[in-house]
Amino acid sequence: MADSTGRKPSLTSRLARAFKSKSSGEKLRKKSWGGPETRKPSISPTTATQTGRRSMGSAMRPDTDYYTDQIDIQTGERRDDTELLHSLAHTGSFDSLNQAFKEHVWHKDSPRGNELFSQLPQNVWEIFVSHLTLPAAASLALTCKVIQTRLGSDIFTILNQPLHREDKISFLLLLDSTLPKHLLCYQCTTYHRRTQIGHEKLKATSIPNPLYHCPLANEPTPIPLNHRLIPSHRLPFxxxxxxxxxxxxxxxxxxxxxxxxxxxxxxxxxxxxxxxxxxxxxxxxxxxxxxxxxxxxxxxxxxxxxxxxxxxxxxxxxxxxxxxxxxxxxxxxxxxxxxxxxxxPPITTQLHAGPAITLPKPAGTIxxxxxxxxxxxxxxxxxxxxxxxxxxxxxxxxxxxxxxxxxxxxxxxxxxxxxxxxxxxxxxxxxxxxxxxxxxxxxxxxxxxxxxxxxxxxxxxxxxxxxxxxxxxxxxxxxxxxxx
Ligand SMILES: [Zn+2]
Ligand SMILES: [Zn+2]
Ligand SMILES: [Zn+2]
Known part of the structure; x- marks a missing residue:
């Protein structure tokens, strides 16, 4: 850059200009990357300083000029590397993607899920269910009415048999997150309503403290439903x-x-x-x-x-x-x-036996x-x-x-x-x-x-x-x- 006298400004004067205080009251403003201002050809170092863009590296290089380096020879526009980087990022909304997804994946004439399920032949369902565990098949039967009709209620009858007690518990546990006011009882494999919701307190074993009403509460159980902690205190499961x-x-x-x-x-x-x-x-x-x-x-x-x-x-x-x-x-x-x-023993007692005595160890001995x-x-x-x-x-x-x-x-x-x-x-x-x-x-x-x-x-x-x-x-x- 040449000044009015035609000479290149010295390094000292360029540094002074780059860091001079804003006495004119013009404040540094963050520039929007897509605004029209960035498109304005500006080759003045003063303007660049006013827009808050400073480059220590360029200012300290005496053989090159930062501002002229940034100007496109063909168009005369100043190149902005920051703008270039930001323009690579996604800036719009994702509506267009959603639109494209709807157009290509889901069509209004596509059959609805339950219609699709009802069209499957019965033997396909049977093969499908034969690959599932009992709790998984029972969960599938609960998903919608169409599947429930196709699978029938036999799954639940089988699940209720004493032979499949563990499967029933596994199935019931899948419902745990939907029943905050109930608790699964392992005596009768049933969800009972909690009688002290939020106020359940651990008490001594001798104090009756049922958390729900269970008809089998006093029946003996083959599995331990409490663990002994200390005398008279047990932790019920x-x-x-x-x-x-x-x-x-x-x-x-x-x-x-x-x-x-x-x-x-x-x-x-x-x-x-x-x-x-x-x-x-x-x-x-x-x-x-x-x-x-x-x-x-x-x-x-x-x-x-x-x-x-x-x-x-x-x-x-x-x-x-x-x-x-x-x-x-x-x-x-x-x-x-x-x-x-x-x-x-006390020193007097020790002295009866002889002159040698052992002093007691100081308190606090580890x-x-x-x-x-x-x-x-x-x-x-x-x-x-x-x-x-x-x-x-x-x-x-x-x-x-x-x-x-x-x-x-x-x-x-x-x-x-x-x-x-x-x-x-x-x-x-x-x-x-x-x-x-x-x-x-x-x-x-x-x-x-x-x-x-x-x-x-x-x-x-x-x-x-x-x-x-x-x-x-x-x-x-x-x-x-x-x-x-
Ligand atoms: Zn019970
Ligand atoms: Zn042990
Ligand atoms: Zn020891």
Missing amino acids: PFTQLVIRGQRYGPSYGIPADALSRRHRPSSSPWTHTLSYSINSGHLLLRSTSSAFAAPGLPPSGQRNLLYCPAEDYTPYFSVCAHWRDGLLMSLCKCALSHIPIPP VTLCSNCRPMRRCPDCPSEYLIELRFTEDRAEPVPSMRFKQAISVTRWADLGDGSTPVGREWAAINGTGEAYESFEHVGKRGISGVFEQRNGVTLPGQRMLSLNPKGERLGEEGDGWY
Whole structure:
């Protein structure tokens, strides 16, 4: 570009012009890419600056002129690269595409779907249905009146037979998302209307708490419909249904997982329990932490008295899976109890024996468990993980202030309660000791149920070895002699 004197402007003057302040009050305006302004031939650097288009790279190149570079030699128009790029994108509406689709795919003379179905010969329908499962065929029969007429009602008669109970449950579960005010009952394979919609609360086992009216509610059932948590507290299966439905379809279908969380401090036992729930990948996870103050140097009878609940057939006070009698769980608890340090006798008593005395360990001593009872353990037959700890905790019921802090044994169990679809589901059946064999070290991922649960609560568990709770693979149950 030449100025009025015919000389090319120096680099300094061009930079100064490019970045000079807008004293004239003209503001930088974003230019519309398709507006007529961009078509206006403009070769003045001042105009380019006013329209907000600056190029540091060109301004610093003394041998070329940005503005003249952008002018088409043939037409004299200024080329706009930004405009060029934007013009490649789709800018109109998609109406034309919809129009084209209607014209080419759907024609007003095309037969309607149900007319098309009614024209198919009966044997084609029979071949078609023979390739479907019973729940899929029943779902197909419900899609429209034409198909229902062609398939008949035989499918539903077959589905209602006791032989096809599992197929009926699979079919009914397909309707779950359409029935927020009902709950599928596994006693009579029927949807019952919820009687406490949105107010369902977990209560102690002794308190009647039906979620719907079922004529078979008091009948015995071959499948476990509740899972023991702690003494006098069980988790009925309908609560897992409610929590999973609420998370899957919306609040009107159930209750949040937190609504099940509880703290229990029963007066009948020395244990306190904290039960928390969480949902991960459509599965309800449980964490149950139970703790009790333990005296040092307990004899075997004292350990049993602390660990087992006589009112519940000597089941442990804390939450356990159905396989607790097999394996090491109880012996590990006893091992942990044996690590509680025994305080030395009073100094005066020690002095009777000689001048050497042992001072009591300072309060707050952390007891390290041995390599046997410290690692986390996973039940090989169900999705349950256990961690045994000794915690130095304040006993507020202790009248002597100097004795208030004591060692307490704590047993934490993490369990996967399944996806709440059916009580014969893999996880629910496994923790209750029914169903097919469950290989937990194959099914549970590397992080473990405990890792997943704690990470969802924002806690990262320290690296722990995960060992088998039953390394010898014993399956003796009550017949075994090591559990008591
Ligand atoms: Zn029922
Ligand atoms: Zn130990
Ligand atoms: Zn188990």
